[in-house]
Structures are given as structure tokens and as C-alpha cells.
Amino acid sequence: MTKTIERISLGAMSPGTERFLAVHRYGTKGARPKAYVQASLHSDEIPGMLAVHHLQRLLDEADKKGAIKGEIVVVPVANPIGLGQIVNGSHSGRYELRGGGNFNRQWPDLFDGLLDAVRTKLSADQAANVAVVRAAIGTKINQMMPDTELSRLKVELARLAHDADMVLDLHCDDEALMHVYMQPMHWQDFSDIAAELGARASLLCVDSKAQSFDETFSLPWSKLQDAIGDKFPIPNACFATTVEFRGQADVFDEMASEDAAGLYRFLQRHGVLAGDPGKVPELQCEGTDLEATDIVRAPKAGVIAYKVALGAQVKKGDLIAELVDPLADDANKARQPIRALTDGLVLSRCLRKLVSPGDGIAMIVGTAKLAHRKGGTLLSD
Ligand SMILES: [Zn+2]
Known part of the structure; x- marks a missing residue:
């Protein structure tokens, strides 16, 4: 058995309140490929924790059989700070x-200073370059001096994930179909994760400008390529994805065990685990540009009454929802239609039906890039 369990302190923000990250490691430290898996960085997104629970049962079995080929680092609860934020019975x-702020935004920019750190050490040897870049990123993380619990959480998770070949960050949406985010350059080699999980959308984007966890580890490679050009070979050495395990209420053993089996086969196919994963299942979606996915927004405050179901195919101009003003003098004039701005699949809806102006109320996955999605961040906060 190779499994080890480590507890990392996040320090105390007030006396007697110390929290810990639990880290479950499989395989030999430093073995390749390395996969990093974490659940519920948004700590009220529970499906990932149940999927990881099932995945760990499979990994424990694999470990007994000596089937761990690479290294797997699992953080079953990525955010113990948020997990404790139950306020008057509501989990925030x-x-x-x-x-x-948002636990999945404003992660450290690991490209900052990277070019200067590696410039004189790069060569024509691609594998050596990967090692040089990983070491420089590791050094940068080691030099960070976190003081708060939140900054410690970010530095410790970054330390665990930064040198992985694959980073899987498990989230969920409000009310949604299974979907994944990744950089377009990884789609060809890693679309099997979407196939294995039955994803209904795969949203591709180089840089959402949100500084999300996954992009923290994939972006330095593409930014370095842009900076270096073809002078030295730099691969996209970290496949990082955010997996949205449907909606917040989709927490069931039947789903989670199938999801875990899908992740397991993905890890087999990419050489982290021994065994035959079988044929890749048929994809249920193509990879589409995140700029072609519209976030439908509420024009003003009110109560949302949806007119489309999840999974519906809509056309531009179709009615998505009506926004009801409960204070309208005339109840017959209390409804404002909210219409689709693109053709596509209704991927998500919001759980909270009382909305404020600008709130995202649905995501519609289209294929044509939308001008109003250019600039700013591509993710909702
Ligand atoms: Zn999330």
C-alpha cells in the first residue's frame, strides 16, 4: 500500500479555531504522471465531495492491487474555511x-516573474524545460508568505497542485447539466473526461480573466509559449479542468459512483492507473468556445419564473423566463420577458428565484461567439 494521509494546518484566525487540509496521496511521490483532484473549493457545492468519496474507494482497491502507476494527490475537502460558514442555518x-471574495477567484498569478526565472535555463530539450518551469513555479510558491487562513489555503493547495500533469477541480453549478471547462489546446487529448462523465457541454477558453483555480496551473504554460515563441519547446504541460457535477441538489450515491468510475477510467487512460479503461464513450457534446456561451442576465429585481427546462434547445429570441414584479400596481402588467440572445442548449438555471439586476439566471451554450461576451471576465462571480 502506498497511501499516506497528511494534515496541513491553515493556522488560527482566532484562538482555538485551527482548521486543516487533509491530503490523501497514492503512489510514489514524484512518480509520473501526477494527477491532482480536489473537491468543493466552493464549499456549498457538495456533489464533488461524494464523487471523491467513491473515487477513493476505487483508488484504495487499486492501491491494494498495486495498480497505482503515477502519483495521485486527493484533497477530499478543498475548503474547510467555507465548509464552516453555516450562518443561521444557511450554508454560505x-x-x-x-x-x-469568491473562493475560486483571484488565485495567485504563477506566470508573474516566471519568464525571468527560467529564461537562461531553457534549452532544446522539452522534458528538461518542463522540469525547469515546474521548479521555478515551485520556488515562487515556496517564497509566498501567507498570513491569513485564506491565503494559507490558497498557497497550500497551489503547492500540492502546481506540478501535476492533470488538475481536476470538482465543482457544481446551481441547477445544471454535467459540464466541464478547459483550455482549447487540451481538448484533443483530454476530451475523454467529458465523454466519460457524459458532459453535455465542454466550455473552452484560454483565459477567462477570473483567475480561477484551474487556470492558475494551465495558464503559465500558454503564457510562456506566447512569450518565448518557437525559440524553445514548451508544451502545455498541465491539463487543468473545472468539472461541474450538475447542480447543488444532485448529490446521490448512484450518480457519484458512476462519476467516480468515469474519473477512474480517465486516470487509467492517461497512465496514472493500471488497467484497461475500454473504449472512450461517445461524446455528448463538442468543445465550444466559452465566448459563445451566453449568461442570460436579469434586467432588474424580481421573481424569476422559468419558461424553459434544463437541456432545452432554444433559438435566439425564445422566451427563457419571465421576471415578475410582485409590487406591480397591475398584476397583468407585472411580467417582463427575458429572451435568449443566442441559439443553444439551456445548460444551467439559478436556484434562488429572487434576483437582483445583473444576476445570471441561465447559461445558454451556443456555437457562435457573442460580441457582448468579449472583454471582462467570462465567468460569473
Ligand atoms: Zn464552483
């Missing part, structure tokens, strides 16, 4: 209550 797990 997306934003840090101390004011640190």
Missing part, C-alpha cells in the same frame, strides 16, 4: 465571510 460557501 462561495465567498469568504471575512471579505476575501
Whole structure:
């Protein structure tokens, strides 16, 4: 058995309140390929934790049989800070209550200073370049001096994930179909994760400008390629993906065990685990540009009454929902239609039906890039 369990302290923000990250490692440290898997960075997104629970049962079995070929680092609870944020019976797990913002935004820019750190060490040897870049990123993380619990959480998770070949960050949406995010350059080699999980959308984007966890580890490679040109070979050495395990209420053993089996076969196919994963299942979606996915927004405050179901195919101009003004003098004039701005698949809807102006109320996955999605960040906060 190779499995080890480590507890990493996040320090105390007030006396007697110390929290820990639990890290479950399989395989030999430093073995390749290395996969990093974490669940519920948005701590109110529970499906990932149940999927990881099932995945760990499979990994424990594989470990007994000596089937761990690479290294697998599993963080079953990526955000113990958010997990404790139950306020008057409601779980508030997306934003840090101390004011640190969205837990999956504003991750450190690991490209910052990277070019200077590696410039004189690169060569024509691609594998050596990968090692040089990983070491430089590791050094940068080791030099960070986190002081708060939140900054420690970010540095410790980055330390665990930064040198992985594959980073799987398991989330969910409000009410949604299974979908994944990744960089377009990884689609060809890693679309099997979408196939294995039965994803209904695969949203491709080089840089959402949101500084999300997954992009923290994939972006330095593409930015370095842009900076270096073809002077030295730099591969996209970190496949990082955010997997959205449907909606917040989709927490069931039947789903989670199938999802875990899909992740297991993905890890087999990419050489982390021994065994035959079989044929890649048929994809249920193509990879589409994230700029072609519209986030339908509420024009003003009100109560949302949906007119389309998840999975519906809509056309531009179709009615998505009506926004009801409960204070309208005339109830017959209380409804404002909200229409689709693109043709596509209704991927998600929001759970909270009382909305404020600008709130995203649905995602529609189209194929034509949308002018109004250019500029700014491509993800909702
Ligand atoms: Zn999330």
C-alpha cells in the first residue's frame, strides 16, 4: 500500500479555531504522471465531495492491487474555511465571510516573474524545460508568505497542485447539466473526461480573466509559449479542468459512483492507473468556445419564473423566463420577458428565484461567439 494521509494546518484566525487540509496521496511521490483532484473549493457545492468519496474507494482497491502507476494527490475537502460558514442555518460557501471574495477567484498569478526565472535555463530539450518551469513555479510558491487562513489555503493547495500533469477541480453549478471547462489546446487529448462523465457541454477558453483555480496551473504554460515563441519547446504541460457535477441538489450515491468510475477510467487512460479503461464513450457534446456561451442576465429585481427546462434547445429570441414584479400596481402588467440572445442548449438555471439586476439566471451554450461576451471576465462571480 502506498497511501499516506497528511494534515496541513491553515493556522488560527482566532484562538482555538485551527482548521486543516487533509491530503490523501497514492503512489510514489514524484512518480509520473501526477494527477491532482480536489473537491468543493466552493464549499456549498457538495456533489464533488461524494464523487471523491467513491473515487477513493476505487483508488484504495487499486492501491491494494498495486495498480497505482503515477502519483495521485486527493484533497477530499478543498475548503474547510467555507465548509464552516453555516450562518443561521444557511450554508454560505462561495465567498469568504471575512471579505476575501469568491473562493475560486483571484488565485495567485504563477506566470508573474516566471519568464525571468527560467529564461537562461531553457534549452532544446522539452522534458528538461518542463522540469525547469515546474521548479521555478515551485520556488515562487515556496517564497509566498501567507498570513491569513485564506491565503494559507490558497498557497497550500497551489503547492500540492502546481506540478501535476492533470488538475481536476470538482465543482457544481446551481441547477445544471454535467459540464466541464478547459483550455482549447487540451481538448484533443483530454476530451475523454467529458465523454466519460457524459458532459453535455465542454466550455473552452484560454483565459477567462477570473483567475480561477484551474487556470492558475494551465495558464503559465500558454503564457510562456506566447512569450518565448518557437525559440524553445514548451508544451502545455498541465491539463487543468473545472468539472461541474450538475447542480447543488444532485448529490446521490448512484450518480457519484458512476462519476467516480468515469474519473477512474480517465486516470487509467492517461497512465496514472493500471488497467484497461475500454473504449472512450461517445461524446455528448463538442468543445465550444466559452465566448459563445451566453449568461442570460436579469434586467432588474424580481421573481424569476422559468419558461424553459434544463437541456432545452432554444433559438435566439425564445422566451427563457419571465421576471415578475410582485409590487406591480397591475398584476397583468407585472411580467417582463427575458429572451435568449443566442441559439443553444439551456445548460444551467439559478436556484434562488429572487434576483437582483445583473444576476445570471441561465447559461445558454451556443456555437457562435457573442460580441457582448468579449472583454471582462467570462465567468460569473
Ligand atoms: Zn464552483
